[in-house]
Amino acid sequence: xxxxxxxxxDHGIQPTPQRIAVAECxxxxxxxxxxxxxWERVQKSCPTISRATVYNxxxxxxxxxxxxxxxxREGTAVFDPFxxxxxxxxxxxxGQIVDIPWDAVKVEGSDSLEGLDVREYQVVMxxxxxxx
Amino acid sequence: xxxxxxxxxDHGIQPTPQRIAVAECxxxxxxxxxxxxxWERVQKSCPTISRATVYNxxxxxxxxxxxxxxxxREGTAVFDPFxxxxxxxxxxxxGQIVDIPWDAVKVEGSDSLEGLDVREYQVVMxxxxxxx
DNA sequence: GTTCGTGCAAACGGTTTGCAACAAT
DNA sequence: ATTGTTGCAAACCGTTTGCACGAAC
Numbered sequence: 601x602x603x604x605x606x607x608x609x610d611h612g613i614q615p616t617p618q619r620i621a622v623a624e625c626x627x628x629x630x631x632x633x634x635x636x637x638x639w640e641r642v643q644k645s646c647p648t649i650s651r652a653t654v655y656n657x658x659x660x661x662x663x664x665x666x667x668x669x670x671x672x673r674e675g676t677a678v679f680d681p682f683x684x685x686x687x688x689x690x691x692x693x694x695g696q697i698v699d700i701p702w703d704a705v706k707v708e709g710s711d712s713l714e715g716l717d718v719r720e721y722q723v724v725m726x727x728x729x730x731x732x
Numbered sequence: 733x734x735x736x737x738x739x740x741x742d743h744g745i746q747p748t749p750q751r752i753a754v755a756e757c758x759x760x761x762x763x764x765x766x767x768x769x770x771w772e773r774v775q776k777s778c779p780t781i782s783r784a785t786v787y788n789x790x791x792x793x794x795x796x797x798x799x800x801x802x803x804x805r806e807g808t809a810v811f812d813p814f815x816x817x818x819x820x821x822x823x824x825x826x827g828q829i830v831d832i833p834w835d836a837v838k839v840e841g842s843d844s845l846e847g848l849d850v851r852e853y854q855v856v857m858x859x860x861x862x863x864x
Numbered sequence: 865g866t867t868c869g870t871g872c873a874a875a876c877g878g879t880t881t882g883c884a885a886c887a888a889t
Numbered sequence: 890a891t892t893g894t895t896g897c898a899a900a901c902c903g904t905t906t907g908c909a910c911g912a913a914c
Contacts, residue, residue, distance in 0.1 A: 616887095616894065636878070650896045655879060674803050675904085676878065689848050698848065705841040710857055713836060716821050719859035725842055727851035748869065748912095768903070782871045787904060789869095807879085808903060 611664040621646040622657045626667055632678045632697040672697060672724065687723040700725070743796040753778040754789045758799055764810045764829040804829060804856065819855040832857070 604623050608615040621642045639654040658679055661667045669677045687700035710718045736755050740747040753774045771786040793799045801809045819832035842850045
């Protein structure tokens with residue numbers, strides 16, 4: 601899409617075909633892919649792309665504020681295009697990550713912790729998705 | 733200490749010298765070491781211990797419920813002897829992890845999320861430690 | 865003598881880096 | 890010509906695994 605190109609430009613990123621392909625993949629709101637998953641998906645539309653380019657591109661996106669990394673799984677980081685503050689739910693069985701809107705959960709007391717200046721926080725929940 | 737040996741036995745773990753050394757290190761409440769940091773520290777009292785033994789021992793401790801792993805840093809897991817539910821604060825500058833007592837922060841709404849059965853949760857806070 | 869624990873080295877998976885080729889301006 | 894981008898392969902780091910040695914019951 602053209603708005604992907606515009607979005608890259610807005611963040612000071614030169615829109616090359618590889619970067620557009622990575623952006624299109626990682627900007628799907630719901631997916632929370634790992635870098636390797638992005639590589640697998642992007643290969644379909646851009647078969648010559650290398651792992652290094654995917655990793656470097658994702659790091660560039662993080663640097664430029666286009667996406668955020670979330671440390672939610674062991675061993676690997678996931679990328680999240682939803683850069684506004686929100687919470688996360690992790691399915692213990694499948695590892696699937698679900699975004700939880702900021703207002704769905706209320707947190708009190710984080711601003712009155714002795715000796716700590718809390719600048720951001722999130723609630724990390726674990727459990728199971730209910731069938732249905 | 734003798735109570736370390738007893739604690740290992742209570743968890744069904746045979747107390748060998750290596751395991752006692754690892755336990756003494758990882759049971760220091762405040763430190764949240766990575767596996768490699770445990771290895772470095774344990775070497776001082778037990779110079780012949782191998783990385784593999786440290787890693788295997790820590791995994792055994794997790795399996796037996798003596799410690800928990802926390803996925804808070806990128807690239808590596810940390811071990812936490814404080815197995816009861818609690819929250820975490822991460823210093824953005826130093827990466828230092830601070831335990832926050834369960835009651836210091838109140839969370840509301842996690843039990844009424846549509847389609848999700850939340851079995852555990854924690855608040856992950858990031859910011860700076862205040863000087864003084 | 866069988867079981868369990870250890871140490872070494874090699875393998876592993878995810879990520880990064882060095883470098884040469886290649887656009888694009 | 891200079892600057893920035895890509896692809897490859899090798900390096901890298903944290904972790905796991907295979908296997909042979911050694912200790913304990």
